[in-house]
Amino acid sequence: MAARRITRRAFVQTVATGAAAGPFVWTPARAQGFTWKRFSGKELFLLLTKHPFIDVLEKNIPEFESLSGMKVKWETLPEIQARQKMTVEMTANSGGIDAFFTSLHVEKKRFWKAGWYHPLNKFLADASLTSPDFDWNDFTPGARAGVTQPDGSVSALAAFVDANVFFYRKDLFGPKGLTPPKMLGDLEPLVKKLHAPPGTYGIVLRGLKNANATQYPSILFPMGGTYLKDGKAALDTREQAAALDMYAGLLRQYGPPGVVNFNWYECSASFMQGQVAIYMDGVNFASQFEDAAKSKVVGKVGYAVLPSGPGGHFSPIYITGMAVNAQSRNHEAAYLFAQWATSKTNMVRELMAGVGVGRTSTWDSPEVKAKPKMPADWYQAYQASLKIGRQGLPEIVGVTEYRDIIGVAIQKGIEGAPAAQVLAQAQKDFQDLLNRTES
Amino acid sequence: MLLVAVIIVYPIVYTGWMSLHEWFASSLTRPRFVGLANYGKILLGDARFREAVARTVWFTVVAVAAETLLGVAMALLFNREFWGRGLLRTLAILPMVATPTAIALVFVMMYHPTLGVANYLVSLVGLSPFRWTYSSQTALYALALVDVWQWTPLIMLIALAGLASLPREPYEAAHLDGASPRQAFWHITLPLLRPTLVVAILFRAIDALKTFDIIFVMTQGGPANATETINLLLFNQAFSYFNMGYASSMAVALFALVMGASLLLIRVRRSTTW
Numbered sequence: 001m002a003a004r005r006i007t008r009r010a011f012v013q014t015v016a017t018g019a020a021a022g023p024f025v026w027t028p029a030r031a032q033g034f035t036w037k038r039f040s041g042k043e044l045f046l047l048l049t050k051h052p053f054i055d056v057l058e059k060n061i062p063e064f065e066s067l068s069g070m071k072v073k074w075e076t077l078p079e080i081q082a083r084q085k086m087t088v089e090m091t092a093n094s095g096g097i098d099a100f101f102t103s104l105h106v107e108k109k110r111f112w113k114a115g116w117y118h119p120l121n122k123f124l125a126d127a128s129l130t131s132p133d134f135d136w137n138d139f140t141p142g143a144r145a146g147v148t149q150p151d152g153s154v155s156a157l158a159a160f161v162d163a164n165v166f167f168y169r170k171d172l173f174g175p176k177g178l179t180p181p182k183m184l185g186d187l188e189p190l191v192k193k194l195h196a197p198p199g200t201y202g203i204v205l206r207g208l209k210n211a212n213a214t215q216y217p218s219i220l221f222p223m224g225g226t227y228l229k230d231g232k233a234a235l236d237t238r239e240q241a242a243a244l245d246m247y248a249g250l251l252r253q254y255g256p257p258g259v260v261n262f263n264w265y266e267c268s269a270s271f272m273q274g275q276v277a278i279y280m281d282g283v284n285f286a287s288q289f290e291d292a293a294k295s296k297v298v299g300k301v302g303y304a305v306l307p308s309g310p311g312g313h314f315s316p317i318y319i320t321g322m323a324v325n326a327q328s329r330n331h332e333a334a335y336l337f338a339q340w341a342t343s344k345t346n347m348v349r350e351l352m353a354g355v356g357v358g359r360t361s362t363w364d365s366p367e368v369k370a371k372p373k374m375p376a377d378w379y380q381a382y383q384a385s386l387k388i389g390r391q392g393l394p395e396i397v398g399v400t401e402y403r404d405i406i407g408v409a410i411q412k413g414i415e416g417a418p419a420a421q422v423l424a425q426a427q428k429d430f431q432d433l434l435n436r437t438e439s
Numbered sequence: 440m441l442l443v444a445v446i447i448v449y450p451i452v453y454t455g456w457m458s459l460h461e462w463f464a465s466s467l468t469r470p471r472f473v474g475l476a477n478y479g480k481i482l483l484g485d486a487r488f489r490e491a492v493a494r495t496v497w498f499t500v501v502a503v504a505a506e507t508l509l510g511v512a513m514a515l516l517f518n519r520e521f522w523g524r525g526l527l528r529t530l531a532i533l534p535m536v537a538t539p540t541a542i543a544l545v546f547v548m549m550y551h552p553t554l555g556v557a558n559y560l561v562s563l564v565g566l567s568p569f570r571w572t573y574s575s576q577t578a579l580y581a582l583a584l585v586d587v588w589q590w591t592p593l594i595m596l597i598a599l600a601g602l603a604s605l606p607r608e609p610y611e612a613a614h615l616d617g618a619s620p621r622q623a624f625w626h627i628t629l630p631l632l633r634p635t636l637v638v639a640i641l642f643r644a645i646d647a648l649k650t651f652d653i654i655f656v657m658t659q660g661g662p663a664n665a666t667e668t669i670n671l672l673l674f675n676q677a678f679s680y681f682n683m684g685y686a687s688s689m690a691v692a693l694f695a696l697v698m699g700a701s702l703l704l705i706r707v708r709r710s711t712t713w
């Protein structure tokens with residue numbers, strides 16, 4: 001244990017000296033010093049998560065092996081199990097995992113506080129470690145913010161970026177001459193016009209607690225609400241009450257029966273069965289809508305950016321990234337892998353497969369434009385949403401517990417409880433959570 | 440002995456020890472000793488836990504009561520001789536063999552308010568559709584129904600075994616005395632069956648108190664917290680919030696509850712005289 005700590009410190013010093021020397025040798029010649037083969041012969045172990053991004057990535061890992069001369073082994077687990085494994089490995093300080101796929105919207109602050117992310121700032125600034133065409137600034141501002149901690153350290157390289165968008169049925173909108181709402185205030189009148197049960201319900205959003213917390217900001221942010229004000233819980237504000245009233249009210253009046261316990265699965269099922277006119281959720285569900293084997297609404301779905309509101313125009317985004325494990329003995333080699341996984345080449349492949357990424361250049365790449373997998377308005381809505389992206393969940397340690405707190409408040413709201421009352425309870429629980437975990 | 444110590448005693452003792460600490464598993468800070476503070480919070484401070492206890496008990500009572508009634512009725516039926524009895528009896532115990540998680544997933548689809556088959560069946564009998572697990576008023580009962588569907592056969596099996604071992608003489612005597620079949624059931628069958636039934640109920644009650652899989656798969660404790668039993672809350676505390684110490688104290692409380700229920704039922708059985 002002691003021996004390992006010394007090595008790690010020595011290692012960090014080396015890196016620090018390298019970075020300090022950086023400015024003096026920052027020449028094209030030095031930049032050419034970058035080579036993928038630098039750690040040839042090493043072996044890496046990755047902990048990956050079952051995810052569309054990883055499905056595409058896994059197929060190309062042999063390419064990285066021949067590029068770098070390294071041997072890569074990996075394990076892919078469902079997200080929850082991966083997180084549990086990570087917790088066990090890290091608590092035991094085993095150092096067996098070199099790089100891991102991280103859901104930043106859940107793990108960012110917790111893993112950072114625990115010291116599990118190896119900060120990547122120095123690597124990114126080191127031209128001998130970062131490929132000349134990696135281009136950090138090619139990532140959208142939202143994606144960069146999503147992987148950066150309050151102290152400025154970069155915890156991961158952004159991989160998959162999910163954004164909330166507005167799905168609607170063109171075949172129902174068209175005949176009535178309706179268009180997607182520009183402003184939040186236009187939403188309810190629009191939903192009302194389309195609501196014709198039992199054939200068609202006006203709108204569906206996630207009702208199930210915890211799951212609903214990622215969709216709630218689609219209304220909360222434009223309403224002007226935030227999660228925290230000066231580090232304190234801000235769930236009892238006027239904006240929160242207005243947002244919860246709207247979210248719960250829409251579902252209570254115009255949602256399909258039982259929507260209070262709908263997760264994304266039930267939501268997208270009822271949308272794909274043609275029972276619902278409007279659905280707001282993560283942009284990546286769209287690939288199912290356009291799959292004739294699963295969906296009755298293929299070709300009938302329109303995609304648009306979420307409506308704007310008095311508080312501004314936002315799209316809640318959720319980011320996953322490739323991180324280097326602080327306990328790994330191969331930080332630099334693991335960084336090479338993370339860099340390759342989020343390189344331009346790989347991101348184009350992801351987007352070709354319909355998996356959204358936070359790299360600006362990929363969206364304009366000729367390959368993607370030549371063979372679009374999704375309708376044009378999907379690409380437009382996605383790209384526009386990334387530009388107005390804002391982290392969808394509070395960046396705190398107890399994200400999951402927060403999601404349950406607000407989730408229960410929303411469900412009670414859907415079942416008819418007054419917003420002010422349920423939010424008062426949520427505010428108390430949330431502040432209690434912050435007191436316990438953020439100090 | 441050593442094996443028992445390692446795999447049974449150690450985890451129990453360690454859980455008890457952890458329950459006296461405040462420990463967030465993913466932070467690298469050491470667990471902090473807080474004495475009985477977790478228990479204080481459970482007993483006095485935490486309304487969510489108290490509701491979960493009440494819910495757990497209510498779920499158990501509803502489910503086990505229904506299972507006992509149906510199970511005994513089915514046992515009486517299958518105790519008679521009729522054509523096809525063997526086949527029907529085998530079919531009747533099939534639900535028990537299935538994996539709860541798989542069943543839960545099937546029921547999720549059946550319960551879907553607009554797409555599910557449950558509401559279609561209900562409409563055939565002329566009733567208006569239910570919300571099943573999709574409303575906080577009905578969710579707990581909808582879950583209990585799944586439990587009843589799966590575990591009634593267990594009670595039936597045990598009751599059937601009990602019936603088979605009953606002596607014939609009391610029935611012959613009663614018959615001679617002119618007792619009706621109904622009187623024979625109430626005054627002979629039921630009292631003689633009681634010890635067997637207590638065992639069956641005990642098994643089921645312990646199991647129902649710690650039901651986890653079907654609830655986790657079907658509602659995750661929702662809507663709101665309407666189906667959050669102790670086990671669900673405990674799971675959330677431990678594996679979603681990483682509150683290991685607090686979760687341990689809940690585990691100990693659940694253990695105490697199950698233990699208490701068992702002792703009570705065993706006492707009922709002992710007090711039976713015949």
